[in-house]
Structures are given as C-alpha cells and as structure tokens.
Amino acid sequence: MSDLPATVEIHEEGPREGFQIEPGPISTADKIRVIEALAETGITHIQVCSFVNPRLVPGWADAEAVVSDFNAKPGIAYTALWFNAAGLERALAFRDKLHVTGAISLTASEGFTRKNLNRSHAENVAAMRKQTALHLERGVPVKRIGVMAAFGCNYQGDITPAQVISTIEDGLSIAKEAGTEITLFSLADTMGWATPARIERTLGEVRSRWPDKDIALHLHDTRGLAVANAHAGMRMGVRQFDSTVGGLGGCPFAGQKGAAGNICTEELVLLCEEMGIRTGIDLDRLIEVGRLAETVVGHQLPSELIHAGSLDAFRRKAA
Amino acid sequence: MSDLPATVEIHEEGPREGFQIEPGPISTADKIRVIEALAETGITHIQVCSFVNPRLVPGWADAEAVVSDFNAKPGIAYTALWFNAAGLERALAFRDKLHVTGAISLTASEGFTRKNLNRSHAENVAAMRKQTALHLERGVPVKRIGVMAAFGCNYQGDITPAQVISTIEDGLSIAKEAGTEITLFSLADTMGWATPARIERTLGEVRSRWPDKDIALHLHDTRGLAVANAHAGMRMGVRQFDSTVGGLGGCPFAGQKGAAGNICTEELVLLCEEMGIRTGIDLDRLIEVGRLAETVVGHQLPSELIHAGSLDAFRRKAA
Numbered sequence: 001m002s003d004l005p006a007t008v009e010i011h012e013e014g015p016r017e018g019f020q021i022e023p024g025p026i027s028t029a030d031k032i033r034v035i036e037a038l039a040e041t042g043i044t045h046i047q048v049c050s051f052v053n054p055r056l057v058p059g060w061a062d063a064e065a066v067v068s069d070f071n072a073k074p075g076i077a078y079t080a081l082w083f084n085a086a087g088l089e090r091a092l093a094f095r096d097k098l099h100v101t102g103a104i105s106l107t108a109s110e111g112f113t114r115k116n117l118n119r120s121h122a123e124n125v126a127a128m129r130k131q132t133a134l135h136l137e138r139g140v141p142v143k144r145i146g147v148m149a150a151f152g153c154n155y156q157g158d159i160t161p162a163q164v165i166s167t168i169e170d171g172l173s174i175a176k177e178a179g180t181e182i183t184l185f186s187l188a189d190t191m192g193w194a195t196p197a198r199i200e201r202t203l204g205e206v207r208s209r210w211p212d213k214d215i216a217l218h219l220h221d222t223r224g225l226a227v228a229n230a231h232a233g234m235r236m237g238v239r240q241f242d243s244t245v246g247g248l249g250g251c252p253f254a255g256q257k258g259a260a261g262n263i264c265t266e267e268l269v270l271l272c273e274e275m276g277i278r279t280g281i282d283l284d285r286l287i288e289v290g291r292l293a294e295t296v297v298g299h300q301l302p303s304e305l306i307h308a309g310s311l312d313a314f315r316r317k318a319a
Numbered sequence: 320m321s322d323l324p325a326t327v328e329i330h331e332e333g334p335r336e337g338f339q340i341e342p343g344p345i346s347t348a349d350k351i352r353v354i355e356a357l358a359e360t361g362i363t364h365i366q367v368c369s370f371v372n373p374r375l376v377p378g379w380a381d382a383e384a385v386v387s388d389f390n391a392k393p394g395i396a397y398t399a400l401w402f403n404a405a406g407l408e409r410a411l412a413f414r415d416k417l418h419v420t421g422a423i424s425l426t427a428s429e430g431f432t433r434k435n436l437n438r439s440h441a442e443n444v445a446a447m448r449k450q451t452a453l454h455l456e457r458g459v460p461v462k463r464i465g466v467m468a469a470f471g472c473n474y475q476g477d478i479t480p481a482q483v484i485s486t487i488e489d490g491l492s493i494a495k496e497a498g499t500e501i502t503l504f505s506l507a508d509t510m511g512w513a514t515p516a517r518i519e520r521t522l523g524e525v526r527s528r529w530p531d532k533d534i535a536l537h538l539h540d541t542r543g544l545a546v547a548n549a550h551a552g553m554r555m556g557v558r559q560f561d562s563t564v565g566g567l568g569g570c571p572f573a574g575q576k577g578a579a580g581n582i583c584t585e586e587l588v589l590l591c592e593e594m595g596i597r598t599g600i601d602l603d604r605l606i607e608v609g610r611l612a613e614t615v616v617g618h619q620l621p622s623e624l625i626h627a628g629s630l631d632a633f634r635r636k637a638a
Contacts, residue, residue, distance in 0.1 A: 111637065152630065157637035192627060195593040196550050223630070224586035224623040228547040231515050251627065260623040267543035274514040302623070304543040304579040308511060308570065311471065311542070318430065318476035 003237035007278045011045040011216075011242045012038055012265055014293060015066075016081055018248025020050060020059035021261070022297050028062045030296045032070045037289045038245065039073040042281040043265075047079045048098075051087035067094045085134055092138060102135035102142040103186070104128050104171040108163045109149040111156030112190070116148075125170050132178045142178070145171035146186045146218075151202060152193020159193070161205040168206065184214045184240070189229065192222020192251065192260075196232035203236040216240035219263040221302065222251050226263035227271055234277065243268050246290035247302035264303040266290055274311065283310050322556035326597045330364040330535075330561045331357055331584055333612060334385075335400055337567025339369060339378035340580070341616050347381045349615045351389045356608045357564060358392040361600040362584075366398045367417075370406035386413045404453055411457060421454035421461040422505070423447050423490040427482045428468040430475030431509070435467075444489050451497045461497070464490035465505045465537075470521060471512020478512070480524035487525065503533045503559070508548065511541020511570065511579075515551035522555040535559035538582040540621065541570050545582035546590055553596065562587050565609035566621035583622040585609050593630065602629050 015035050019026045031049075038046050048070065054061035063080070072078060077099035080091050091100050106128060107113040110121045117124060135142050147167050152159050168185055175182045185206065203215060217233045219226045219241065230241060242262065249261025266286045272279045290306035300307075334354050338345045350368075357365050367389065373380035382399070391397060396418035399410050410419050425447060426432040429440045436443060454461050468475075469483050487504055494501045504525060522534060536552045538545045538560070549560060561581065568580020585605045591598045609625035619626075 153637070154633045155637060157634045192623075193630060195590060197594040221623055222627045223589055224583060225546055225590060227544055228550045228590065231547045231550070259626040264543060270542055271514060271544060271547065275516040300619075304511075304540055304621070307578040308541040311512060314473045315476045318472070318474060 004234050004275070005237060005239040005277060007239065007280075008234065008268075008272050009045070009240045010043060010265060010268060010279055010281065011047065011079075011240065012043045012245060013047040013242050013262060014038070014244035014246065014248040014265065016047040016050055017244050017262055018246070018293065018297070020057050021250045021252070022059065024298065026059065026296060028065045028069065031062070031066050034245075034289065034293055034296060035066070035070045035078075037292055038286075039076055041285040041289060042279075043286075044075065044280065045077045045079065047081060049080050051080055051082040051090040064090070064093075067097060072097050084131070088135065088138065088140070092140070100140050101144070102132065102140045103144040103146045104132055104142060104174050104182075105146040105148070106167050106171050107148040108159045108167045109153035109156040112149045112153045115155050121170075125174065128171070129174050129177065132174055132180070136178055136180060142175065142180045143182055144184045144186055145175070145182050146188060147171075148188045148190045149193075150187040151189045151198050152191065154191045161202045164202055165205060165209055168210075182213065184216055185210070186216040186218055186240075186242075188218035189220050189226075190218075192220045192225070194219065194229045195225055196228050199229050199232040200236060203233065203238070207236065214240065216242070218242040220249075220251060221247060221260040221263050224260075227267055230263060230268055231271060234272075241268055245286065245303075246293040246306055248293055248297070260302040264290070264305065266303055266305045270305055270310065284313060323553050323594070324556060324558040324596060326558065326599075327553065327587075327591050328364070328559045329362060329584060329587060329598055329600065330366065330398075330559065331362045331564060332366040332561050332581060333357070333563035333565065333567040333584065335366040335369055336563050336581055337565070337612065337616070339376050340569045340571070341378065343617065345378070345615060347384045347388065350381070350385050353564075353608065353612055353615060354385070354389045354397075356611055358395055360604045360608060361598075362605075363394065363599065364396045364398065366400060368399050370399055370401040370409040382409070383412075386416060391416050403450070407454065407457065407459070411459070419459050420463070421451065421459045422463040422465045423451055423461060423493050423501075424465040424467070425486050425490050426467040427478045427486045428472035428475040431468045431472045434474050440489075444493065447490070448493050448496065451493055451499065455497055455499060461494065461499045462501055463503045463505055464494070464501050465507060466490075467507045467509045468512075469506040470508045470517050471510065473510045480521045483521055484524060484528055487529070501532065503535055504529070505535040505537055505559075505561075507537035508539050508545075509537075511539045511544070513538065513548045514544055515547050518548050518551040519555060522552065522557070526555065533559065535561070537561040539568075539570060540566060540579040540582050543579075546586055549582060549587055550590060553591075560587055564605065564622075565612040565625055567612055567616070579621040583609070583624065585622055585624045589624055589629065603632060
C-alpha cells in the first residue's frame with residue numbers, strides 16, 4: 001500500500017531562507033543564536049547563509065561574519081547557498097567549516113526561469129554546464145539535480161510529469177558530460193502548486209524512470225497543503241525533505257503579502273514522529289527554536305505547532 | 320488502494336466558530352455580510368450562530384438579530400448550535416429559516432468532559448439522554464452522534480480507537496432508547512491530536528464495526544496537520560467535513576495565544592478540487608470571503624491560501 005520510510009532526513013533551511021526576506025535587518029548575533037540553537041535539536045543538516053550579492057540581497061551582507069563566528073557542532077553538515085563563481089569562492093573560503101557540495105539547478109518552468117533568472121531554459125542549461133565544470137575543477141562534488149517549480153508555476157501554470165522528466169534529463173546530460181554521477185533528484189514546489197495527487201503522479205513517473213535514484217522534496221506551504229504533500233511524498237518513499245523552523249521564509253511570488261514560505265520543520269517532525277518515522281530531532285527543543293526565531297523576526301511565524309505546543313508536552317502533563 | 324469520494328460536502332462553521340472567539344466585538348452587520356457572502360460561493364451548509372448564554376459568550380448576544388436579519392438563499396441549510404433546552408427553544412423560534420436538527424454530543428475523553436462541561440462522562444450520557452428525548456418531543460430529528468476529542472486530548476493524552484468506539488456505543492444506546500436512528504458519526508479532533516496514521520486507524524476500526532454509517536470529520540489545524548488529516552479521511556471514504564473560511568476560530572485549549580482553530584474551508588476546497596473531488600464551491604469567490612472575514616476580524620487569519628491566491632487565478636493569468 002505505501003512505502004513509508006523508517007527514517008527521514010531533514011535539511012533545515014530556516015536561517016538561510018528566513019533571514020533574507022525580513023524587512024528589518026536581523027543582527028549577525030541573532031542569526032548565530034538561531035543556528036546554534038538548531039544544532040542542539042538533533043538536526044544534522046543546517047543551511048546557514050547565502051553567498052549572494054549584498055547589493056541585491058542586503059540581508060546576507062554578513063554571510064562571512066555569520067559563518068566565521070558560529071560555533072560548529074561536530075556531526076552536523078552546515079551548508080550554504082550560492083549561484084555563481086564568486087559565491088562558490090566565498091563558500092570555499094570556509095571549506096573547513098562548511099559542507100561544500102554543488103547541484104545542477106534547473107527549473108521545470110520556462111516562464112519561471114525567465115522571470116527569476118532572466119534566461120531561457122537553454123541558456124540556463126548552458127550556465128549550469130559551466131557551473132558544474134567549475135565545481136568539479138575546484139574539487140566540489142556535484143551529485144544532485146534540483147528541479148524548481150516541479151509541480152506548477154505562477155507564471156506558466158501546471159507543470160506535467162513529462163516536463164519534470166525532461167528537465168531531469170537535461171540535468172543528467174550535463175552531469176554525464178562533466179563526468180559526475182547524480183545520486184539524488186531534489187524536486188521543489190517553489191510556488192506551492194503541489195497536491196497529494198500531483199506528488200503521487202510526478203514522483204511515480206520519476207521513480208519508475210529512474211528507480212535507483214533518491215528523491216528529495218523541497219515543499220512550500222503557499223496554499224496550506226505542504227504537510228499533506230510531505231505525507232504523500234513519504235508514502236512514495238521519500239526520505240529527505242528541506243524545511244524551515246517556524247516556517248521562516250515567505251513567498252515573494254505569491255499574490256499578496258503575508259504568504260507562507262517553506263513547510264515548517266516542526267510540523268514535518270511531528271508528522272514523522274507521530275507515525276513512527278524517526279527524524280532524530282527533539283521536537284520540544286525544536287519548538288523552542290521556532291519560538292526564538294519568532295522573537296528574532298519580531299512577528300508571528302506561520303507555524304501552528306509553535307503556538308499550540310507538542311503532543312508530548314501535553315502527554316507528560318496528562319500522565 | 321483508496322476510497323476517495325467523488326464529491327465532498329462541506330459544512331461551513333466560520334461565522335459561528337469565528338465570531339465568538341475574537342476579543343473585539345464584531346457587529347451584527349459584519350456577521351451578516353460574511354454569512355451572505357458565503358451563500359454566494361456554492362456552499363450548501365452554513366452554521367450562522369450559537370444560541371448560548373450571552374453572559375458566558377458575549378460574542379453571540381446578537382444571535383437572534385443575526386438570524387432575523389440575514390437574507391436566506393434558497394437551497395442552503397442554515398444551521399445553529401445550542402447546548403441546552405433554552406438554546407433549543409431559541410433555535411426553534413426560527414424554524415422557518417434555520418435547518419434545526421439535533422445531535423447526541425459526547426466526548427471520548429473523560430478529562431475533557433470534566434474540564435469543558437464540568438461533568439463526568441456518565442453525567443454527560445445522562446444529560447444527552449434527556450436532551451435527545453427533548454429534541455424528539457419537539458419534533459427535531461436526531462440522527463447524528465458527535466464525538467469530541469476523538470483523536471487525543473490536551474488533558475488526557477492519546478485517545479484509542481476503542482475509546483471512540485465505546486463512546487459511539489454509548490451514543491447508539493441513547494438513540495435506541497429514544498427510538499431514533501443514527502445515520503452519521505461526526506468525529507472531532509477538538510484539540511489537534513490527529514495524524515494521518517491515527518485517522519486511518521480510528522476510522523478503519525469505526526468503519527469496520529459500523530460499515531453502514533457515514534462518518535464526518537471536524538478537524539482542527541492546531542498543529543498544522545489538518546489538511547493531511549482531511550486527505551487521510553477522504554482516502555478512508557469520508558465525504559463530509561466541517562471547516563471555517565479563512566481558518567476563523569482559534570483554539571482556547573492550546574498552550575499559547577495565537578493557536579490555529581478549524582481547518583480552512585478554502586484549503587479543503589483546493590485539496591478536493593485539485594484532486595478531482597467536486598465540492599460545488601467556487602474557490603475564487605470563497606477566497607474573497609476569506610479576505611472579507613480577515614477585514615472583519617481586523618487581523619491576519621491562519622489561511623495561507625487567501626494570501627497566496629488560487630491556482631486557477633494564476634492559470635488564467637498564465638494562459
């Protein structure tokens with residue numbers, strides 16, 4: 001009936017996704033406070049910053065300061081995000097502290113590629129070909145293909161499984177040419193178009209085409225269906241998810257202000273742990289980090305769970 | 320694999336649930352504006368008020384004024400809520416305008432019954448026996464058993480399927496004694512303890528015990544899992560759901576202020592319609608009502624979808 005996994009690996013992206021979208025500046029010290037608190041929850045992957053142009057993304061002008069100053073905990077893969085050669089070099093300067101890996105990042109929607117990157121899909125493929133070669137030259141492994149807008153697009157509408165498969169094929173041919181082996185496809189619901197049925201259909205087709213590859217999901221809760229979509233993904237055997245504590249993030253592509261961003265880490269952990277799927281994460285500690293993040297950004301975050309409290313906390317009181 | 324229904328019937332409870340919990344008073348005219356706007360969306364069931372003690376629930380002191388003054392649309396069942404004989408009589412005064420039906424309302428958690436009603440379960444059963452007889456005497460049909468806290472309780476912890484079944488049995492024996500036939504069990508996740516796995520287990524046991532009864536779900540999004548739980552319910556064949564537009568409501572039993580209440584009607588409709596399950600509801604109109612409700616209460620509502628916009632709206636723009 002279902003392929004529910006025994007364990008799920010969660011990649012926390014709250015610091016990176018959350019702190020760049022806030023209108024007010026978040027201090028370097030507060031960013032570090034959240035990163036260090038996350039490290040105490042049992043999370044094994046934390047994306048700590050973006051190495052991007054500070055003129056375009058002023059919220060990450062302090063990326064170097066954050067990475068220099070946080071205390072790294074052994075056993076945790078701290079990651080970062082970058083989009084070009086300059087960003088890669090900035091990440092490589094922290095090679096001892098950061099887990100530096102590359103990805104072939106493509107978009108299933110030509111409309112979104114044009115809007116977001118001001119490129120055609122073909123131009124994006126060419127750029128990724130160059131970037132993949134550069135990563136490998138610098139000794140950075142590239143084992144992942146990321147597909148943005150894999151379930152639909154605010155600018156182009158519905159995205160079919162065939163479009164996702166064709167995008168992955170483009171990524172695989174870049175990888176083949178560069179001589180690197182892809183082990184993971186990461187499918188992103190960048191603008192919140194996924195539904196459980198769409199997850200089942202797209203993942204079903206991808207999985208039957210490439211049964212030996214792992215699939216990760218990067219889900220957004222733009223329209224409230226992210227947890228249902230995560231559950232559908234788990235039922236299809238997905239064992240790796242990106243998420244953000246408290247639901248930090250938001251969506252710059254939505255129709256109105258105040259739209260939700262990524263799936264909340266703590267709701268994903270609740271879903272897993274209550275169904276017997278291990279995450280290795282202490283949910284009560286994580287909820288405390290969500291509340292800390294809410295204090296840091298200074299407004300209510302989308303996570304319902306940080307306001308309601310965990311079931312275990314109530315179980316302990318009731319016992 | 321699954322018993323997904325072809326159609327789902329949604330019972331809108333936003334006006335009743337939402338307007339009593341707000342700290343500021345909501346004007347009678349605003350309540351009516353939301354009720355009349357809901358009637359234009361295709362929704363067929365709208366709960367418009369509570370006939371409760373105005374000293375205890377000042378937000379519904381104007382129940383009579385609301386029911387007198389809204390323009391009823393033919394084909395819509397307008398309902399109300401009450402807890403005692405006085406409330407029943409107040410509802411019956413509007414028998415021409417309201418769809419007046421009764422329910423045997425019990426709670427699967429003794430802890431919650433004591434906390435919420437200040438009664439033992441046995442005392443509650445006795446009260447329901449009296450109330451059922453009274454409804455039938457007054458010509459009000461009683462065909463529904465409601466089970467609150469059917470998936471867990473902040474005061475008692477986990478609730479097993481056996482506890483739900485035993486509660487339903489108590490309800491059925493009240494019905495039998497009163498000479499009325501029950502056709503529907505309504506299971507409420509009053510404090511947000513349900514998970515998809517728990518929905519499957521509890522509904523599976525109830526359904527195999529009473530295969531000829533319909534099951535409705537009243538879900539709360541207290542911990543962010545409501546949409547995933549609704550999907551699990553649909554997969555078990557559930558065709559009737561309560562919900563509130565915009566996620567109006569909130570939870571008085573949660574650990575902190577700002578906790579979410581009922582599942583959002585528009586997210587439930589999105590889930591259904593995108594999976595080919597008909598609701599008869601115009602989602603774009605419903606989203607407009609969610610935005611109206613947000614204006615009326617004067618603060619951001621939990622619904623993500625009213626801030627993001629429907630997929631159809633973006634499809635039309637993209638086309």
